[in-house]
Amino acid sequence: MTAGRSVTHxxxxxxxxxxxxxxxxxxxxxxxxxxxxxxxxxxxxxxxLMQPGQRALFWVSAHRRRGFWGAGIITGVATREDGRLHVPVEIPLFGAPLTAAELSTVPELATLELFRSPQQANPSWVSKREVRILDRLLDVHWNRATPR
Known part of the structure; x- marks a missing residue:
């Protein structure tokens, strides 16, 4: 469970x-x-804490198909651009998103920070336990997604 916990390596x-x-x-x-x-x-x-090679998921909010739209990696350390901190990523998009509605049917994901604190600034995170569950869903999702 991630509720009330800070992210660590x-x-x-x-x-x-x-x-x-x-x-x-x-x-x-x-x-x-x-x-x-x-x-x-x-x-x-x-x-x-963000480091090259760490996994990254792409979440689209404020959309009728809110949810995970892609998965990839962090490709470098965060650096300043135009006075703001930016992190480089490589995140291919899925053929179709894994929606919040689909995720809400999985009780083990009810504590996702994305659901508990949707206004949290980038980056948000998922725990190792949550990512194991998401990996199973994303594998199924990748297999049924339409190619671009």
Whole structure:
């Protein structure tokens, strides 16, 4: 359970990069088949824990198909761009999202930070336990997703 816990290297399963399509255009990313390569993150202890090679999930909020739209990795350390902290990523998009509605049917995922604290700034995170459950769902999801 992640409720009330801080993320550490020991309990991190994956970072979650969130995109609000009302602020960041989603259509160009969908057309390209991948999330943009750099995302603004809060300058806090979490961004300090982000390292190249760590897993990253791409969550789209404020959309009728809110949910995970892609999975990939952190490709570098967070650096300052235009006065804000940005982290480089490589996140291919799925053929179709794994929606919050689908995720809400899995009781073990009810404590996802994305559900408990949806306004949390980037990055959010999922625990090792949660990512094991998500891996099973994403494997099924990848197998049924339509290719781009």
């Amino acid at each position: 020991e309990n991190l399963g994956a970072w979650v990069i969130k995109c609000n399509p009302q602020k960041t255009p989603l259509a160009p990313m969908v057309a390209a088949g991948e999330a943009k390569r750099s995302w603004c993150v809060a300058d806090n202890y979490r961004s300090g």
